[in-house]
Each structure stands twice: as structure tokens, then as C-alpha cells.
Amino acid sequence: MSSSSTDTALVDVTMPQMGVSVSEGTIAEWHKKVGEEVGYEETLVSISTDKIDTDLPSPAAGVVREIVVEVGETVEVGTVLARIAAAGAAPTNDEVGGASEAAAAVGDTPAPSTPEPAPVAEAPKQRGYSPVVTRIAAEHGIDLTKVEGTGRGGRVTKKDVLALVENGGAPAAEPPLHIESPYKPDPTPTAPASSPTLSRMRRLIGEHMKRSLETAATCTTWAECDMAAVEAARAQLRVTALPFVARATIDALREFPQLNAWLEGEKYTVHESVHLGIAVSLGEDGLIVPVIHDAQDLSVEGLAKRIRELARAARDRTLRPDDAAGATFTITNPGQYGSIMATPVINQPQVAILDLEAIVKRPVVVTDATGADAVAIRPMTILGLSWDHRALDGALAAQFLSAVARRLQSVG
């Protein structure tokens, strides 16, 4: 409650903090006048705060030199109320023990060091670009190596790159259309594989496909689908378009269960549950079709999660036998590599397979609510369905395919 002033002979009397939440106090009464003597710990002044009224004992013996705050005035905690000229023999602030000594110590200590802020790593030159800078540069086709950075160590900041965009400093490139399936030019052919014969998996796939084409009366039907709704919804969920297509397919299969079926010889079995196969490329090694069992129970997010897990397990070669058995319908998704149409081969003994290709912006005729037609740029895809004419007819295939498209167009 007291501290030494710069003049060591003068002792300040300050407004004390009477409780942790008290921020101010009011002078109720001075018990000494200027010029009067006051003893050490003799009552000097009465104060009143929100929590308590109390008397303040003098921090030193001596003479009241100055009264700074008058009766009735309210001042903040720590404000000097009076100054006392300490008597030579009386205990001064530096000599008395307890609280005042501790308080004095505060004044003497070098200002308490403020905690070091969490260290921000010093960026080495050209170490890299932050995620937001990379993203903006990609969206606007900016070559970051040519941008002068104003950040620490010449680092390119978001401000730097935004300034460039605003000044039209770089040609604005078309942003990638479909993050999941950016078109990539064919890679330059690498040296031929050292093995002159096909891998075992390649051979098995080949046999399987050949047998399917020999067994089934394979036909392929295509339908166009506007993917704008899916694009918007998937951006929000941060997933690819595939789980949306899977969900729409499952719903359409529930509407047309004849396609969720096996044809083995003359035995035609319609399944109640949808065990959905998803073709996953293993690169040069070939292809595997892990299965989402009881896919009808999963939401889009659930499907997305399961697809990711299965694809990872497939690529890590950790699939369990059950994970790749029992599919009742299959989706293949080569569109992720940029192709726009295909004639997939049915995965026996299933009766159909759906093919999802690249989503490409195209001018299409759209009709507004008033019936007026206009040409608009829409993200479109071509859905392909290969089906077995032994099990069903073209009309049903077409109905099924448009049911999938209809559901995709009304997502969200």
C-alpha cells in the first residue's frame, strides 16, 4: 500500500486494493492535516470501497507533507493520496518489514519481463509460401518466384500477392475446374518395365474381363448430368464428387432393385442391401474393387470416409478378403484422370456398372422459371452405365440412369 517516491525522504500513501475485484476507493476522512505529525501505523485516513470501509495506517512516522486527494474524491487503486516526510529515526519504508518491504521490492525490480510471445519461426529466404499465398497464386496463375516479398526475409505475403492480382500484374488463368480431377497431359513414356510378362494381377484382371464380355450381353447407355449442385455441396463437405454419386446410385438402386442383382447362369438374385464396389486403381499393378458393405446405411460423409479408408487400404495392400467380396453393384471412376466417356466392363456376376467421368464446364441451354432459354456455362459430366441385356432391357437402364442424374442435380 505504499512505496518509496524518488525522494527517499518522502513516503507516498496510496489507495490500497481492498479485495481482488476492487478498482477504486473514496476518501471518507483525513485523520491528520498537512504539517501534523503521524506515527508509524497510526490511522491516517479512512477510505470507502465497493466491498469494505477501512482505516489506513501510516506507512511511516513523520510529518504529513501533502494531502493529494480530498474527502469525497474517488480515485483508482494505486493513486497517491498523501506524502509523508519521514522522520530520521522513525522506521522508513525500507526498514519496516512485511508487506511494505515486498511492495518496495516491486518498485526496485526491473520491470517484470513480459512473457516472450510464442516464437514465430524466422522464415529462411525462399523457404516456401504460406497456404493462402499458394492458393491465390494458383487461382490467378501467378509465378511466385517472380514476386517480390515484403515479409520477413523477403517472404511473399498474402498482401503482396493480392496487390499483384489487383494491379492485373499477371494473366488470370482459369482456375482448375475440378480439384479432384485436374486434367494432366500424358506422361512421357517411361522405360519399358523390366518384366517382359504380365503381372499376376494384370493377368487375372484380363481373364476376368474377358470372361465377363463372353458371358454378358453387355450394352452401354449414357446420360448427361449437370453437376453444379454436387460441386457446391461437396465443397462445403470437403469431399470429392464420388460419394455423392455413390449415394445417388444407392438411392436409385433402391428405386430400381432389378439392377442391384446377380445373374449366375439362369439364377437371378435381387439383393436387398447395397454392397457397393468402388474400383480403385493400383497404378501399374492394376485395379481392385473394394466393397462398402451395407452402403445404404451410410450418409454422403460416411461414404466418403469409407471410400477413403478402403482406397488407402487397397493401395497399402492391407485389404482383408471380406473387403473386396460380395459387391452387388460397382462404380468406376476413371474420370479422375480426365476422360469423358467409356464403356466399362461389368463385374461378374453383377448386372450393371456405373461409370463416372470427368466433370467439364460446357455451354448448355438452361431454361429459367419463366420458360425462357439461355446458354449458360455449367459443370457437366457424362454418366455411363454398362448393363447386361440378359438381365434387363434398355428402358430400365435408361430410367435408372436418369434417376441417378435427377438425384445428383437436386443434391443439397
Place this chain on the structure above:
Amino acid sequence: MATLTYLQAISDALRTEMRRDERVMCMGEDIGVFGGAFKVTDGLIDEFGKWRVMDTPLAESGIVGTAVGASVVGLRPVCEMQFSDFVSCGFDQLVNVAGKTHYRMGLAVPITVRLPSGGGFSGGPFHSQNPEAWFMHAPGLKVVAPSTAEDAKGLLISAIRDPNPVLYLEHKHLYRRVKGDVPEGDHTTPFTARVARSGEDLVVIAYGAMVHTALAAADELPDASIEVLDVRSLVPLDEEAILASVRKCSKVVIVDEANATCAAGAHIAALIAERAFEDLDGPVVRVATPDVPIPFSPPLEQAVLPSVESVREAIRELLEY
């Protein structure tokens, strides 16, 4: 509108709700005849009597546990922990009974627990803590922390009316230091975040007393456009407001007065890393109290608590990044 201190706004909220709803009662140690250690409930006993402004035995588990019991037969108890530190004695009742009852049995537990929290006054290791993160980790409990007088009233009334257990952190530092216009009568505040200061170069995310620290730090850097987001509610957390500020500003400083590890700010940093990675233009920076008990002696205490200076320097460093 009346100009009230943060503390008066809390009292006003209690009085308003007790007048409006006979089911609302206050319970705690020394809150009745004495009016509470901080005088928040001063005078309430005269208006509402000793059964609705209850001086309880010194038993924090008892306070929370009996409040749970009273709430499931129709009352709306508002419990006061004399200091938020003492809520550790009522932890089991909050985490295992209050927090899990609705999920297990569909039975709502509408209690409010007021937690006078925070340090900076030589309260020492047992009168200075910020225990909010303990409860953010326990399912079924809501956690709110006002920074202004207006929100102190609005969030408390919203907490009392909420059908769930709500922990209401009232910062002792703000009790008599913060004043503001507070709507009279009915006034609620949603459990969402609030932009306390708008800017676009950097956002400081804070709650409770640290909002004022952040605002003061921002004022000391007039050349930068600094946003301050007052989170207000930790559970539920207004994730969209946080992400919106991060997307706009791309640089983030998160301030906690609580101990750093697993603090609210740590959770917010994780949220930003997960959902706003591509909008960041620098590391997410945190300013928090290191993992030590809050020491008593002023130089020691000031050395660990976030201050205007430490927040300002963190902002400055990140702006330059």
C-alpha cells in the same frame, strides 16, 4: 439502458430472472446474508428470502449435486462457486452427473454454475485459475465467458434459461473495471461470437478479460488493421465466426489467460488448422499462461499472465512475418 459495471450487470441478470421466474434460485457459500464474496448477490436475500438466496454449507460437490437434484424436479438453480478454483471440488457432480444425464436418460439438467475466475491480483495458486478447458472436454456442459457488462447480463440470462448445465465464467478483473450500457429488463445474448473490433490484417481471438487485453494491444498498433473476435461461448463454439475472421485476415493470434496446454485456444488453433489451412498466411500464434500454477508475488504473477505488451509483441511479430 443503464450504465452498469460488469458486476452490477450480473446482479441485474439474477434479479431480473428471479422476478420473472419463481423457479430461479441462487445457492452458494456466503451469498445470502453477506451478499457474496464479491457482493454479486448483495441485497437479493432481502427481496427473495433465504430459501431462494441460499447460504449453503461449505461443500462444492454438495452445491452442484443438490442443484442437479433441484433442477430435475423443476427448479432453475444458479450456483456460485466462491472462486472458480473451488469448482474442482464439484467436478464429479458436473462431469458425471450433470453432463451425462440428458444423453443417458433424456432428462434435462437446467443448472447454471457461476465461476468467478482469473488472476492478476496476487490471488495465488488457489484464487486465480481459469478452469474452462476442464469442462470443454466433458460432454454435455456448456461454457460461456462474457467480456462486457452487456454480455455479462445477456449471457447469464441465456444460461439460466438454457435447459442444459451451463458454466458461466465471470472474470474477477472485470467486475468493477468494466462498465457499459446494459439494456434494462429482459436481455439475452446468444451463445455465439462477437466482433469486438473490425480489421483485416490480423485477427486476435480471445474471450473474457483477454478481450480487453487484445483491444488495448490493438490500439497500440494504429498502423495495422486488427480485428478482435470475442468468442463469448466456448461450448458451443461459434466455429463459423472464427473461420470467417481467419479467412478474412489470414493471420491469427489466440490469447488465453488459462494455462496453455489443451486450453480453449489450443482447440481453436486445431480448428483453424483443420478447416482454414488454405487461408493462412503465417503460423497460428498463441499467447497463453505457461503451464505453471499462478504464483502469488506480483513480479512472478505478471511474468506468467498474458499482458498488453506480450499480446502486442505477438501481433507485431506476426504482422511482420
Place this chain on the structure above:
Amino acid sequence: MATTQAQAAEGAQFLTPEDRVELLRYMLLMRGIEERAMNLYRQGKVPGSFYDGFGQEAVSVGAAFAMAAEDRLCILHRDLGAHLVRGVTPARIFGQYMGRAGGVTGGRDGNVHFGDWRLGCVGMVSMLPDMMLVATGMAMAFRIRREKRAALTWFGDGSTSRGDFHEAMNWAGVQRLPVIFVLENNQYAYSTPLSSQFAVDPVERAAAYGFPGVTVDGNDVEAMFEATRVARERAVAGGGPTLIEAVTMRMHGHAAHDDMKYVPKEQLEEWRRKDPIDRQVARVAELGVDVDALRAEVREAIDSGTEEALAMPMPDPSTATAGVFAEEANELEDGHAPWSGWRR
């Protein structure tokens, strides 16, 4: 205020012959349901662990039978009989054990961790004496509203060692609340015998908190009824709390996995001769009731309840994260019910 020994004979005058048969029926139901559930457990149909109250049926049935519809109970894991008295059906209980959607908690919690608040019960948590404070809080609300209602909770000998036992006993004594504490002294807390649990029989502690403690033969359902009836009358008349110590024996292990090697065989043999159901069967047979017919009736209720529960679906996994928070408060009819002091 002194500790007293309650007598069954005094209670008989408050029980009609039909009531005495009902007491037996509830005990038979409890034992039958728990035996069936144990079989379902062994058949792999009950996940997790399994706890029962074999040999303690009189404690929950007798005490719950003395409570009124407007009273509120916190029921623990050896007290299945209390749920039956309050009206929980066998099918819902089997569904609860098996984690089915139709169980009392819909699969959110298991075994005897439940309470149907619509029937005036609050489900227990595993930190058992916590519920003593919840019951005390309910009694506090009744006191504030000046309602003629009481709260009751059970707990075991082990619970008396924890702090919440003290906080609840003290609080209830200070505020003279209408709460009844039923200490189910079944000789063991898991494997720990009474001699390692306390130096003084906890019923003696009641006097130190300012209210009476009563020791009752916990294997006599009519004595349990009578002690609770008297305690409830005191409570609703403003006389404050009562501690009832029901002396009984846990005849099975702490849970299905516990072989109870720590219990001497002679002790079990001695208590087997005091079986609470045998005792009530003798009384009811004396009234001229056909006990075999009653047993058949109970068996049938258990069979059909089992069947109904086995047909219940498992809960939908997509609901696992729902319902952590309440959207609105429950319509409790407390505070505005016929018994309420706030009824307008």
C-alpha cells in the same frame, strides 16, 4: 435420535393382504428377471458386464413400496425391484441389458444404469454416493416449495467412505430436508469387507448429523416397508431426514465376472437360510394364496418380456452423437403438479 431397531410386525397393520402379495410378486419378478438376464449374458446377448441384487430383493422392493407416486427416487444397481414397483416393464429392462433401442436408455447406458424420469426416478451414476446429493437436492426443492413429498436414495456400505456421503448427510441435516437415505449394508464393497471400510457402523453417524438412524433386517420386505413408511411420514411432516441401514448380504459376486472367493462359505450358507423371498412366501402362503400360481404368472411375464426385448432393434449408429444437449427442458409437472406448493 438414538439408533433404533425397526420391527416388521408394526408394519403389518398398514399392509393389506393384497399388498403383501404384491411385495412378493415384485421380489419374484426381480429375481426372475435377473436370473434370465444372467442367462442372456452367458449366451452372449448382454454386452459389457452384469450386476444383480440376488438376495437383496427386499431392500429395494420394501422401501420403494412405501413411497408415493409424487415422491422421487435415485435407484442403484442392486435395486431393480424399485424400478418394477415404479412401473418399468420387464421388456424395457431386458432391452436395457442387451443395449437395444427399446431399452430404458436406448442403448446409451447399460445394465442397471437407468431411471425413467417419467416414473419419478433419476438414473444412477457409477460414483454411487453422488446420488445422495441429487436426492438431497430434490428434497430441497420440495422444501422450498413446501410440498408434502419426499426423496429417497439407496447406496452401499462402500459409499459411506466417500465425501459425498458426508456432504449429503450434513446438508440434509442442516436444512432438515425430507430425504430418506437407505444404506444397503450387504457386507462387501466388491471384495472389501466392512472391517476395512469403517471403524464405526455408519448408522451411528446419523445422530452426529442431527437425525435418526435406524437398523432394519434388510431381508424382511415388510420390515423394510415399515421403516421407510415411518421415515417418509416424518419427512413430509417436516421432521427431516432418516438414515435406514438395511442389513443384508450380497449373495452373488460384485458382477458376473466375480467368483467371490473372498467370501467364506459358512457366511453364504448362513444368509441363504435368511432368503427374503422364502420368508415372504411363508407369510403369503399363510394368507391362503396360491404361491405356485403367482410364480407361474411371474414366469410368464418374464418370458414375454424376454421375447419382446429380443425383437427390439439395436440402436441406429447414426444416432450415437445425438442428444448430448437438451433442446428444451422436460415437462416435469413438478412445481405445477397437484402436490406442488406452487400450484396455481
